[in-house]
Every structure is written in structure tokens, then in C-alpha cells.
Amino acid sequence: xxxxxxxxxxxxxxxxxxxxxxxxxxxxxxxxxxxxxxxxxxxxxxxxxxxxxxxxxxxxxxxxxxxxxxxxxxxxxxxxxxxxxxxxxxxxxxxxxxxxxxxxxxxxxxxxxxxxxxxxxxxxxxxxxxxxxxxxxxxxxxxxxxxxxxxxxxxxxxxxxxxxxxxxxxxxxxxxxxxxxxxxxxxxxxxxxxxxxxxxxxxxxxxxxxxxxxxxxxxxxxxxxxxxxxxxxxxxxxxxxxxxxxxxxxxxxxxxxxxxxxxxxxxxxxxxxxxxxxxxxxxxxxxxxxxxxxxxxxxxxxxxxxxxxxxxxxxxxxxxxxxxxxxxxxxxxxxxx
Amino acid sequence: xxxxxxxxxxxxxxxxxxxxxxxxxxxxxxxxxxxxxxxxxxxxxxxxxxxxxxxxxxxxxxxxxxxxxxxxxxxxxxxxxxxxxxxxxxxxxxxxxxxxxxxxxxxxxxxxxxxxxxxxxxxxxxxxxxxxxxxxxxxxxxxxxxxxxxxxxxxxxxxxxxxxxxxxxxxxxxxxxxxxxxxxxxxxxxxxxxxxxxxxxxxxxxxxxxxxxxxxxxxxxxxxxxxxxxxxxxxxxxxxxxxxxxxxxxx
Ligand SMILES: Nc1ncnc2c1ncn2[C@@H]1O[C@H](COP(=O)(O)OP(=O)(O)OP(=O)(O)O)[C@@H](O)[C@H]1O
Ligand SMILES: [Mg+2]
Numbered sequence: 001x002x003x004x005x006x007x008x009x010x011x012x013x014x015x016x017x018x019x020x021x022x023x024x025x026x027x028x029x030x031x032x033x034x035x036x037x038x039x040x041x042x043x044x045x046x047x048x049x050x051x052x053x054x055x056x057x058x059x060x061x062x063x064x065x066x067x068x069x070x071x072x073x074x075x076x077x078x079x080x081x082x083x084x085x086x087x088x089x090x091x092x093x094x095x096x097x098x099x100x101x102x103x104x105x106x107x108x109x110x111x112x113x114x115x116x117x118x119x120x121x122x123x124x125x126x127x128x129x130x131x132x133x134x135x136x137x138x139x140x141x142x143x144x145x146x147x148x149x150x151x152x153x154x155x156x157x158x159x160x161x162x163x164x165x166x167x168x169x170x171x172x173x174x175x176x177x178x179x180x181x182x183x184x185x186x187x188x189x190x191x192x193x194x195x196x197x198x199x200x201x202x203x204x205x206x207x208x209x210x211x212x213x214x215x216x217x218x219x220x221x222x223x224x225x226x227x228x229x230x231x232x233x234x235x236x237x238x239x240x241x242x243x244x245x246x247x248x249x250x251x252x253x254x255x256x257x258x259x260x261x262x263x264x265x266x267x268x269x270x271x272x273x274x275x276x277x278x279x280x281x282x283x284x285x286x287x288x289x290x291x292x293x294x295x296x297x298x299x300x301x302x303x304x305x306x307x308x309x310x311x312x313x314x315x316x317x318x319x320x321x322x323x324x325x326x327x328x329x330x331x332x333x334x335x336x337x
Numbered sequence: 338x339x340x341x342x343x344x345x346x347x348x349x350x351x352x353x354x355x356x357x358x359x360x361x362x363x364x365x366x367x368x369x370x371x372x373x374x375x376x377x378x379x380x381x382x383x384x385x386x387x388x389x390x391x392x393x394x395x396x397x398x399x400x401x402x403x404x405x406x407x408x409x410x411x412x413x414x415x416x417x418x419x420x421x422x423x424x425x426x427x428x429x430x431x432x433x434x435x436x437x438x439x440x441x442x443x444x445x446x447x448x449x450x451x452x453x454x455x456x457x458x459x460x461x462x463x464x465x466x467x468x469x470x471x472x473x474x475x476x477x478x479x480x481x482x483x484x485x486x487x488x489x490x491x492x493x494x495x496x497x498x499x500x501x502x503x504x505x506x507x508x509x510x511x512x513x514x515x516x517x518x519x520x521x522x523x524x525x526x527x528x529x530x531x532x533x534x535x536x537x538x539x540x541x542x543x544x545x546x547x548x549x550x551x552x553x554x555x556x557x558x559x560x561x562x563x564x565x566x567x568x569x570x571x572x573x574x575x576x577x578x579x580x581x582x583x584x585x586x587x588x
Contacts, residue, residue: 185451210443
């Protein structure tokens with residue numbers, strides 16, 4: 001089973017590596033942007049996995065860090081476009097700030113939220129992210145409700161050009177690999193053992209002498225920082241920044257991706273993000289197709305009701321395969337964790 | 338003789354129930370001090386207040402010459418106070434080795450070490466395996482804690498407490514739920530630890546108590562009704578009436 005799992009994951013990562021080449025060869029550039037989104041959400045889901053999967057902290061507000069990261073790009077663009085501050089487009093600065101600001105925000109939010117447990121923790125993280133959501137809606141200057149269309153993307157000078165979809169794709173792919181490598185080291189380090197131990201049995205960890213709060217908090221901050229990177233990429237991919245990315249629904253989507261792919265495994269969130277976006281993309285067409293095959297009429301409408309299948313389908317996968325897709329690959333079926 | 342632990346006027350109430358009732362008690366360095374008493378006497382509540390998980394309503398706890406009454410759980414652990422739990426409380430999805438390695442790690446400085454792999458770190462694994470050997474689990478190191486037998490999990494509890502290199506052990510019914518064989522093995526292990534460590538032993542198994550204890554305190558309704566040598570306790574009429582009953586005669 002381990003062979004199948006490793007093989008499958010390697011295949012997915014390899015397939016992701018050649019997406020722009022294939023898409024350009026078959027003249028379907030649309031795939032590049034679809035798969036860039038997958039990579040971006042894979043990074044965001046991986047960041048959530050650090051706290052949710054490894055740390056047992058059910059953050060229902062990670063869209064906030066995604067949004068903060070993308071607003072770094074948006075606000076930089078705004079000042080470059082309107083105030084002639086060209087330096088505000090500097091890509092390295094965007095990337096750095098998209099790590100630092102969401103990271104600090106997560107530390108702040110975590111400092112308060114992590115004093116609570118269970119449902120309270122979920123609700124508080126949700127409340128903070130909604131606060132940020134409404135804060136940005138109130139920021140008329142940066143587009144408020146309407147968002148900002150980016151005519152210029154983050155500027156990396158001669159190093160790379162993000163207007164080139166392939167280059168943006170490979171930046172996202174490289175960053176995903178980097179994030180996965182960092183997470184791999186992190187969760188297996190002494191720090192990672194404390195965070196995972198606190199998920200398993202926090203009371204025991206305190207009894208042997210760990211001040212668990214501060215370790216969980218730092219994990220939360222790191223998670224927010226990584227999620228900010230995804231936000232930075234998302235802004236450059238969609239060439240648009242808006243509050244909608246910060247909406248709580250997207251926090252829920254990220255949780256679904258982590259659970260769907262497999263919590264607490266390195267590649268689970270990647271599989272989850274790919275699976276989630278594949279379903280979102282192709283389920284409507286599939287349903288329409290099935291409708292035609294069984295000879296239904298007005299099948300266009302069938303495609304529109306895809307969400308009614310999507311939701312229950314996710315629940316089924318999660319219930320049937322408790323370890324998500326990654327669990328399925330390991331042959332874990334049924335109620336074993 | 339110096340005192341390792343001194344409790345004065347400790348009170349803990351749960352609603353109308355007084356679980357610890359103006360309890361004063363001292364444990365001498367190096368001794369095994371057993372605390373016995375019927376179910377609900379407040380033994381676990383006492384240990385909780387010693388480790389810091391439960392905040393007393395009144396009274397003080399002094400350990401290693403300092404007042405630790407308001408100190409957080411992890412700080413008391415740092416001072417050398419370790420406990421084992423009455424109901425096995427280990428990291429169920431970690432191997433025995435990883436459980437103990439974490440306890441070792443807790444006492445090797447801070448854990449903001451993000452890069453080196455912990456599972457192959459000899460500074461953790463070496464001591465962890467020694468402590469597993471001490472409790473007789475050397476050949477079970479790689480087994481997930483939840484797959485260990487009940488007796489083995491109790492041994493793991495003890496290994497984790499030992500791994501924090503404590504000055505004093507608070508053992509809450511280490512033999513709970515064990516068969517006679519496992520109990521006898523645990524008594525042997527504790528006998529070997531005796532002397533190096535100060536031990537406060539809560540236990541219902543009277544054979545174990547009389548085999549190990551230097552002094553015994555009898556707790557009833559949160560109050561110490563007697564403290565003394567095993568001989569004194571065995572022959573104390575109040576104790577016999579309140580607790581030991583018939584079974585003590587041949588204990
Ligand atoms: N958190 C709590 N809330 C309310 N009552 C409690 C709490 N913890 C303990 N008690 C009560 O306090 C009393 C003492 O409980 P404790 O667990 O300390 O007894 P014990 O001596 O350890 O008993 P046992 O031998 O069964 O382990 C009991 O009556 C118990 O029901
Ligand atoms: Mg008890």
C-alpha cells in the first residue's frame with residue numbers, strides 16, 4: 001500500500017510540474033490558471049494543516065491570512081498606480097510583507113483564541129476573520145466592496161515576469177515545494193513534536209513540563225505566515241484583490257480541502273486542494289453529461305445544481321475514508337483513524 | 338531531616354463538597370510516603386493541587402524550600418515534581434519511545450528548535466530508552482502506546498514521570514487495574530527507585546503500600562486522620578475502624 005501511496009503522490013507532483021508545458025502544447029492556456037489556483041490553495045491548505053492536522057487547532061478563519069497576503073499586493077499596486085510610488089510594486093517586498101503581516105496577525109489572533117478550546121476556538125477564529133473582512137469592506141480607498149483590479153502585478157525586475165502565466169505557475173510550484181519541505185522539517189523537529197503532542201494529550205504535555213500555549217501560538221503564527229504567501233500568489237494569479245477571498249466560506253473550503261486530502265499528512269492538503277478544485281470544475285459538466293445519458297430534459301439546470309451533489313459527496317468521502325484521500329491510498333477505509 | 342514537600346492548611350471545595358479539608362502533611366526527603374484512604378477521600382484531588390492542575394481554596398504547598406502554591410503546572414515540573422496519573426494518561430498515538438522522548442525533551446531547554454529531526458536525536462532517544470529499560474519496557478519501545486497492554490501503559494506512565502528527572506514522584510495508584518503479577522513487578526521497580534527519589538504514593542493495594550512505605554497518611558473525607566509508620570497505622574484503632582477494616586489483620 002505504501003508503494004501505491006508514494007507512487008500516486010509522486011505522480012501528482014510530477015504531473016503538476018509539467019502542466020504549463022502540456023497546456024501550451026495542446027493550446028489550452030486556461031489550464032495554467034486553473035492549476036495555478038490549485039497550487040495556491042494547496043499552499044494555503046498546507047498552512048492550515050500545520051495547525052489543524054498536526055496541532056488539532058480547528059481554525060475557522062484562515063481566509064483572513066489569505067486575504068491579508070493578497071491585500072499586500074493590492075495596496076502596493078494601488079499606491080504605485082495612483083501615487084506614482086513605483087517601489088510599492090516591488091515583488092520581493094510584497095512577498096516579505098505577505099509573510100510578515102499575516103504572520104503577525106495570526107500571532108495576535110492566536111494569542112487570544114488559543115486561550116479557548118473546542119467550539120469556542122472555532123467561533124473566535126471565525127469572528128476575528130469576519131472582523132478583518134468587514135474592516136476591508138470599509139476601506140473604500142482600496143476598493144471596499146468592489147475590490148481592486150490589478151493592472152500591474154508584483155514586480156520582480158529581470159528575475160521573473162508574473163504576467164507570463166507559466167512563470168507565475170512555476171513560482172507557485174516552487175513555493176509549494178519549499179513550503180512542503182519547511183513543513184516536513186518543522187513537524188519532525190522538537191518543536192513539531194510538542195505541537196503534535198499537544199494535539200494528542202495537552203494535559204500530559206503540561207505535566208511533563210511543557211508550556212504548551214507558547215508552542216501552539218508560534219505554530220499558529222507560522223501557519224498564518226505561510227497562508228499569506230498563498231494570498232500573495234492568489235492576487236497575482238487572479239489579477240484582482242477583493243474582500244470575497246476573506247469571506248468565511250473560504251475558511252470552510254480550506255478546512256474541507258485539508259480533511260478531504262488527509263489531515264496531519266504532508267501531502268494530504270495538496271491532494272485535497274487538487275481534488276476540491278477538480279470537483280468544483282468538472283462536477284457540473286459531469287452531472288450535465290449524466291443527465292443527458294439517462295435521457296433527462298433541460299440538463300443545463302442539472303449542471304447548476306452541482307453543489308447539492310458536491311456537499312454530500314465530500315461528506316461521504318470524509319466519512320468513508322477517515323484519513324481522506326491520503327488515507328485511502330494507505331488502505332485506511334472505514335472508521336479507523 | 339529536611340522536608341521535600343510541606344502542605345499546610347490545604348482546603349479544596351467542589352460546591353458543597355470538601356475534598357481537601359485543612360490538610361497538613363509533610364514528606365521527608367528520600368522517603369516513600371503513602372497516602373491511603375477510601376474512594377472519594379480526596380487523594381487524587383490532593384495530587385492535583387500538588388502539581389498545580391487544581392488551585393486550592395486555601396493553604397500552601399512548599400516544595401524544595403519554596404512556596405509553589407500559585408505556580409503553573411509546567412513550572413513545578415521544572416522544579417522536579419513529577420506525577421503519574423490514576424487513569425492512564427499518555428500520548429495514545431505516539432510510540433512508547435516517543436512518549437518518553439517528549440518527557441526527556443521537556444527538560445532539555447526550550448523546544449523552539451525547528452529543523453533537526455527529533456526522532457533520531459540521540460540526546461532524546463538515548464535517555465528515553467534508558468527510562469523504558471528501567472520500567473521494563475525496553476523491548477516495547479517501538480509500539481504505539483494505545484497498543485500496549487494495560488500493565489505496560491502503567492509502566493509507561495512511570496517512565497514518563499522518571500524521564501523528567503524529578504526530585505519527587507507523585508504516583509496516583511500506579512498499580513490501578515493491574516493483576517498480581519504486574520503489581521509485583523511494579524513494586525520491584527519502585528523499590529529500586531526508593532532512596533534516590535522522594536515518593537508520595539497513593540495506592541489501594543495494601544500489600545504494595547506496606548511493602549514500600551516508610552510512612553503512611555490515612556485520608557478520610559479530605560482530612561488526615563492518622564500519620565505514622567506502617568506498624569503504627571496497622572495497629573491504629575481509628576484507622577482500622579475507618580478504613581482498613583477486616584482485611585488489615587494479615588496485610
Ligand atoms: N472536578 C471535580 N468537581 C466536583 N467534584 C469533584 C471533582 N473532582 C473530585 N471531586 C469529588 O471530590 C471527592 C474526592 O475525589 P478524588 O478523586 O480526589 O478521590 P480519590 O481519593 O482519589 O478517590 P479514588 O480512590 O476513587 O481515586 C469525590 O467525592 C469526588 O467526587
Ligand atoms: Mg483517585
